[in-house]
Amino acid sequence: MYVPEIELHECDSIEQAAALMTRYGGEARLLAGGTDLLVDLKTQRLRTSHLVSLRRVAVLRGVTLEEGNGPRSAGAFVRIGALTTINELDAAPLVRRHCAPLLDATREMATDQVRNLATVGGNLASAVPCADLPPILIALGATAVIWSRAGERVIPLETFCVGPRQTALQQGELLVAVRVPAARAGFGAAYARFALREGNAIAVASVAAGLALADDGAISELRIVLGAVAPTPALVAKANTALIGRPVDDEAIERAASIARQAASPISDIRGSAEYRRELVDVLTRRALAAAAQRVRENRT
Amino acid sequence: MTLVRTLLVNGQRHTLAVEPFDTLLDVLRDKLNLTGAKKACNVGDCGACTVLVDGRPVNSCLVLAVEVEGRPITTIEGLGEMREGVRELEPLQKAFVHEGGIQCGYCTPGMVMAATALLSRNPKPTTDEIKNALAGNLCRCTGYAGIVRAVQRCENYRDDGTCAAKRDGAHVPGRISRESAAEPGRYRSVGESLPRIDAVDKVTGRALYTADIRLPGMIYGKILGSTIAHGTIRRIDVSRAAALDGVLAVITGADVPDTTYGVSPARYDEHVLAKQKVRHVGDPVAAVAAIDERTAERAVALIDVEYDELPAVLDVFEATADGAPLVHERYARNIGTEVHQHFGDVDAAFARCDHVREEVFTGNHIYQCPLEPHAAIARWDSDGTLVLYTSTQAPHYVQYMLAHVFHIPVGRVRVIRPAVGGGFGGKAATTPLDLCAAVLSRKTGRPVTMRYSREEMFHYGRGRHKQHMTFKLGVDRDGRIQAFSSEIYLDGGAYSSFGVATAYYAGSMIPTLYHIPNYKYDGYRVMTNKPACGAMRGHGVPQPRFAFECLLNMIADDLSIDPVEIRRRNAMDPNTRTVNDMDIQSCEFRATLDAVEKKSGWRSKYGRLPPGRGIGIGCGGFVSGAGYCIYRGQVQLSHEKGPEPFQKHSIFPHANAIVKISEDGMAAVCMIGAAEIGQGSDTVLAQICAESLGIPVSRVRMRSEDSDISPIDLGAYSSRVTLMGGHAVSRAAAAVVEMLRPYAAKLLGCESSEVRARDGKMFVEGDASRSVDWAEAARKYFNENGPLVGSGCYKPPDGLGGDYKGATVGTSPAYSFGSAVCEVSVDLETGKVRVERFTDYHDCGTPINPQAVHGQVEGAIVMTAGETIMEDVQFDAKGRILNPNLHGYLMMSIKDAPEIFSDLVDSYEPRGPFGAKEIGEGATLPVLGAVAHAIANATGVWIKDLPITPEKILAALRERQRTTDVPAAAAVGTA
Numbered sequence A: 001m002y003v004p005e006i007e008l009h010e011c012d013s014i015e016q017a018a019a020l021m022t023r024y025g026g027e028a029r030l031l032a033g034g035t036d037l038l039v040d041l042k043t044q045r046l047r048t049s050h051l052v053s054l055r056r057v058a059v060l061r062g063v064t065l066e067e068g069n070g071p072r073s074a075g076a077f078v079r080i081g082a083l084t085t086i087n088e089l090d091a092a093p094l095v096r097r098h099c100a101p102l103l104d105a106t107r108e109m110a111t112d113q114v115r116n117l118a119t120v121g122g123n124l125a126s127a128v129p130c131a132d133l134p135p136i137l138i139a140l141g142a143t144a145v146i147w148s149r150a151g152e153r154v155i156p157l158e159t160f161c162v163g164p165r166q167t168a169l170q171q172g173e174l175l176v177a178v179r180v181p182a183a184r185a186g187f188g189a190a191y192a193r194f195a196l197r198e199g200n201a202i203a204v205a206s207v208a209a210g211l212a213l214a215d216d217g218a219i220s221e222l223r224i225v226l227g228a229v230a231p232t233p234a235l236v237a238k239a240n241t242a243l244i245g246r247p248v249d250d251e252a253i254e255r256a257a258s259i260a261r262q263a264a265s266p267i268s269d270i271r272g273s274a275e276y277r278r279e280l281v282d283v284l285t286r287r288a289l290a291a292a293a294q295r296v297r298e299n300r301t
Numbered sequence B: 001m002t003l004v005r006t007l008l009v010n011g012q013r014h015t016l017a018v019e020p021f022d023t024l025l026d027v028l029r030d031k032l033n034l035t036g037a038k039k040a041c042n043v044g045d046c047g048a049c050t051v052l053v054d055g056r057p058v059n060s061c062l063v064l065a066v067e068v069e070g071r072p073i074t075t076i077e078g079l080g081e082m083r084e085g086v087r088e089l090e091p092l093q094k095a096f097v098h099e100g101g102i103q104c105g106y107c108t109p110g111m112v113m114a115a116t117a118l119l120s121r122n123p124k125p126t127t128d129e130i131k132n133a134l135a136g137n138l139c140r141c142t143g144y145a146g147i148v149r150a151v152q153r154c155e156n157y158r159d160d161g162t163c164a165a166k167r168d169g170a171h172v173p174g175r176i177s178r179e180s181a182a183e184p185g186r187y188r189s190v191g192e193s194l195p196r197i198d199a200v201d202k203v204t205g206r207a208l209y210t211a212d213i214r215l216p217g218m219i220y221g222k223i224l225g226s227t228i229a230h231g232t233i234r235r236i237d238v239s240r241a242a243a244l245d246g247v248l249a250v251i252t253g254a255d256v257p258d259t260t261y262g263v264s265p266a267r268y269d270e271h272v273l274a275k276q277k278v279r280h281v282g283d284p285v286a287a288v289a290a291i292d293e294r295t296a297e298r299a300v301a302l303i304d305v306e307y308d309e310l311p312a313v314l315d316v317f318e319a320t321a322d323g324a325p326l327v328h329e330r331y332a333r334n335i336g337t338e339v340h341q342h343f344g345d346v347d348a349a350f351a352r353c354d355h356v357r358e359e360v361f362t363g364n365h366i367y368q369c370p371l372e373p374h375a376a377i378a379r380w381d382s383d384g385t386l387v388l389y390t391s392t393q394a395p396h397y398v399q400y401m402l403a404h405v406f407h408i409p410v411g412r413v414r415v416i417r418p419a420v421g422g423g424f425g426g427k428a429a430t431t432p433l434d435l436c437a438a439v440l441s442r443k444t445g446r447p448v449t450m451r452y453s454r455e456e457m458f459h460y461g462r463g464r465h466k467q468h469m470t471f472k473l474g475v476d477r478d479g480r481i482q483a484f485s486s487e488i489y490l491d492g493g494a495y496s497s498f499g500v501a502t503a504y505y506a507g508s509m510i511p512t513l514y515h516i517p518n519y520k521y522d523g524y525r526v527m528t529n530k531p532a533c534g535a536m537r538g539h540g541v542p543q544p545r546f547a548f549e550c551l552l553n554m555i556a557d558d559l560s561i562d563p564v565e566i567r568r569r570n571a572m573d574p575n576t577r578t579v580n581d582m583d584i585q586s587c588e589f590r591a592t593l594d595a596v597e598k599k600s601g602w603r604s605k606y607g608r609l610p611p612g613r614g615i616g617i618g619c620g621g622f623v624s625g626a627g628y629c630i631y632r633g634q635v636q637l638s639h640e641k642g643p644e645p646f647q648k649h650s651i652f653p654h655a656n657a658i659v660k661i662s663e664d665g666m667a668a669v670c671m672i673g674a675a676e677i678g679q680g681s682d683t684v685l686a687q688i689c690a691e692s693l694g695i696p697v698s699r700v701r702m703r704s705e706d707s708d709i710s711p712i713d714l715g716a717y718s719s720r721v722t723l724m725g726g727h728a729v730s731r732a733a734a735a736v737v738e739m740l741r742p743y744a745a746k747l748l749g750c751e752s753s754e755v756r757a758r759d760g761k762m763f764v765e766g767d768a769s770r771s772v773d774w775a776e777a778a779r780k781y782f783n784e785n786g787p788l789v790g791s792g793c794y795k796p797p798d799g800l801g802g803d804y805k806g807a808t809v810g811t812s813p814a815y816s817f818g819s820a821v822c823e824v825s826v827d828l829e830t831g832k833v834r835v836e837r838f839t840d841y842h843d844c845g846t847p848i849n850p851q852a853v854h855g856q857v858e859g860a861i862v863m864t865a866g867e868t869i870m871e872d873v874q875f876d877a878k879g880r881i882l883n884p885n886l887h888g889y890l891m892m893s894i895k896d897a898p899e900i901f902s903d904l905v906d907s908y909e910p911r912g913p914f915g916a917k918e919i920g921e922g923a924t925l926p927v928l929g930a931v932a933h934a935i936a937n938a939t940g941v942w943i944k945d946l947p948i949t950p951e952k953i954l955a956a957l958r959e960r961q962r963t964t965d966v967p968a969a970a971a972v973g974t975a
């Protein structure tokens, strides 16, 4: 139960961090808050001989509002530095103003102590299926900003996790930020999670819903994202195609729930059977979608 | 590569050598000797290691020390203003001390740090804000109630530092029973909610637990556990481990005594290290001593073991099937203990019953999970005395067992019990740590310390037996119990441990709560290839009690009798000898029923709540100390003489105390080997001592931690300390007063028999104005006679129990009783249960310290409610534990804990000191049944299989929807 005898490398810039990572190749890991990494090292789930600490890379920290230029974010977006902690995210006025549904996740996850250490980048880059930020970020239409010596690339967040504990990051790449489209009229999102304990328990299943409604109340975009019930956070594209153009009524909610349930591919483990998780997906989808619809209405008034 | 870094801790700069991989927690504890922050899980799950970095709480076990270089770090040791070289307590710390926020204290430093951070950013937090901020800090003892109170009322402790003015008395009834009611103000210390005498040490991080102690030259040991559930060792190769730099000794089964050990003398079936066979994953196979724990851990991983794997049996029915592999050759069909008891004639009685119902219930595999992991330090003194510091709740049994294993006289073993961070039965037996540390110390000539990691604790086990129970209850048309029969299979794991007693307890306590004229119990304790189960809070009884209470509630519904009423009709009466010969003296069970019914608003709620909300009742009680010692005969090495035949009286006193008065008469030192493990025994015994001496508690110091100083007390199990230890202490103190009387009489000019002692004075009975200082009388005594020392002892009454096999188990001088009402809400779509509220009344006799009593109740409710709905050690098909950690094995967090109203009924136990009985274990017993009933009431479905998880509830609801058209919540309690 000790952290193995690793070498720790400190650096002040993204470039240095990337260079160190390239130098040690598969032997190195980036260290952000350490709340996943140190646990994995102590429990020998992971072995590595070098850690590259991001702590001093100040540009990776903080939340800013930026004008959009990408396909997804024609409007303003909130840029969240990868090294921003969960509690910093939770407290950021910009988040409260422009992407408040994130608070559904930050409030419920982990513990105050862990949230003071854990970073947004770590939560995404760990690519643990039950992580709380990915579903709601994906539902909000977030993108991942990935840095390499060749420059930055921006990918939709739903393509960032490619398998359990596997990301789309290539050798020499770092996650530097996520960009979340700022709240806009006609859009609402919510996150519903289920855990076996009220405090400090990871999600058994979770569902985020992002919902855009046209002026007539018809669904113009529906982003249902499932957590903890598939190898990666799963955007249920079929829910969007099936429900686009419809009003958010009970029938639509039922329909979305049943599509989500089918889209889930959960495993059975100590926290619940696959069948139970499917039931949870059903319930949570209905709850998240109803809450998102409520928020669209609130955003209007 | 070692680095030199400067850490800013508690306002001081420390420049020191750190390794890049050292966590902040290890640096604080091992390099800066700041041991307030605890290592209780090492992976972020418990919060015991919480410190502030830049004023924000973090888990220091999850931070590399080099990562916080130069940032201000505050630990518990840094709280409070320095004034003339002493740190004053912060108001928050005072609040923890006075509001019952502390029991074992192992969570306390982390809890206080997290709360400090909250209050600095939000000085007036709401209850929800408090719970959110503290959700990362687990507490196994307090039920969080005292902790929430402390943070809420912190403000009251500002300025003058007392709470007297603003304390709202709602929660501390402080009632004292009959004897004093007749003469108000008769007692000074007994009956007062005094803060724990160790609270200040615990709230400042000064209290030293075994893992906080470092002896000169001390080295570190680690045990290698089996990786398979069942097999024989073909070959062990320790050469790679022994060759590792820093390794000082490696031992295997060949290096340990052949003597087996255990708990019940007839079933000593454990070896210090496996001689040949391994019987569960984690079974100790080899051990290493090295210069530090990290090296020991690495060395253990270098030991190569080859096994011949045998098929494993993991469940009781598999294990008892014909031809099943045997865990031990000596236990046919893997049955280690079999109990058959029949009182009256159940078959004839069932035939006469108006209603009979039979149900099958299944318990769960619960682990005590004290917050402090077990730890030990062993050292051999030059005269051959073995000195063991250990985290135990039964120091004498450890002493006895070490003598047994090492073939040395009991008098050559000295056991020191530092502060203990909770036990709940999990620290009631001698551990492989105790024994291996002793072997390694003998081998290396150095003090050896060994600690379990959280995962190793689970593999060591000794948790609650999972019981499979078939219960049949027959009543007449008014619901009066006519007959009860039960068959129980207890899943014992790989060794006997306490299991013989467990199997008997599972049956013996059922007839103590209700009159049961005809009673039959068949019990089988079965060996399986899992960690051994042992004695956990309520020893053997909680699961049968759960099943019985559920069955009684089902029958009440079947007959349309109110569940409270059916209990009243069957309730135990005082001065009863039960059908199984348990000797009940005081019993105010009915009063607890009446009180709980009224206070909870039962009548307006039961059967009247909307679907998804429910209310339920459960009852229970327990022994106040086992009537007989675990081993037979006198205190001697068992090899010296064979065991003496059983006699129905105690050979030696179970509790013994010495009270020594300082030469100036100003302090009393109370010596008794009773184990303070967080339950508050030192405080309660100090109160009893002070009361009996007639001096304030502030003048009493407890010396209970060292067997060289304190005479034997059998330990903190079977809820025995208040009654038995209390008697021993009060008798020792009375002996002192007796010695003082002539001297006081001389000073007062009265007869010795007229002298009374109270408030630090000795006075003439009936005329308190004629008084002398107590201390003056004591000085006079010393001047003439030398040391003023009194001693006292306690033996349970002779003749307890009947004459049948196993009649001793369940005997006790006195029994407690209690009733609890639970209210829940259930999310009918997910099955998720929220335990909203508990109303609990107990008959614990006279509460010596009401706040401590409520602390036990609150802690028991939260622990046991969690046990009912979420706790379960789970195994895979190979016998490996799937959740040996605090994120997989869930215990209630502060956010899960219900609101609790706890109160006591008036009661006086003639056999207890000052009328006292027990509370620690009895408080768990009503809980499971009450929660289960409330869930059934909310959902309309009974779950008879613990834990009652959301998944099981939902499955049952679905099943019912499929089979009937009954709408939710129409089946239970709405008749």
Ligand SMILES: Cc1cc2nc3c(=O)[nH]c(=O)nc-3n(C[C@H](O)[C@H](O)[C@H](O)COP(=O)(O)OP(=O)(O)OC[C@H]3O[C@@H](n4cnc5c(N)ncnc54)[C@H](O)[C@@H]3O)c2cc1C
Binding pocket: A029, A030, A031, A032, A033, A034, A035, A036, A037, A038, A039, A082, A083, A108, A109, A110, A111, A114, A117, A118, A119, A120, A121, A122, A123, A124, A125, A126, A130, A131, A132, A133, A169, A173, A174, A175, A176, A200, A201, A202, A203, B043, B044, B045
């Ligand atoms: C007690 C406890 C409770 C928890 N509860 C929850 C919970 O409820 N919900 C939840 O979602 N999580 C939970 N977690 C998990 C964890 O806290 C989060 O996943 C956290 O956000 C991880 O962030 P970190 O900064 O600590 O990551 P680290 O541990 O530092 O890193 C995690 C991984 O991400 C990589 N990485 C980090 N930053 C970058 C980057 N910028 N670019 C590329 N790779 C990077 C690292 O190399 C590593 O592989 C819990 C953890 C603990 C210990």
Ligand code: FES
Binding pocket: B038, B039, B040, B041, B042, B043, B044, B045, B046, B047, B048, B049, B050, B059, B060, B061, B062
């Ligand atoms: S020891 Fe750090 S959280 Fe448990």
Ligand code: FES
Binding pocket: B101, B102, B103, B104, B105, B106, B107, B108, B138, B139, B140, B141, B142, B371, B421, B422, B678
């Ligand atoms: S007092 Fe909290 S764990 Fe013991």
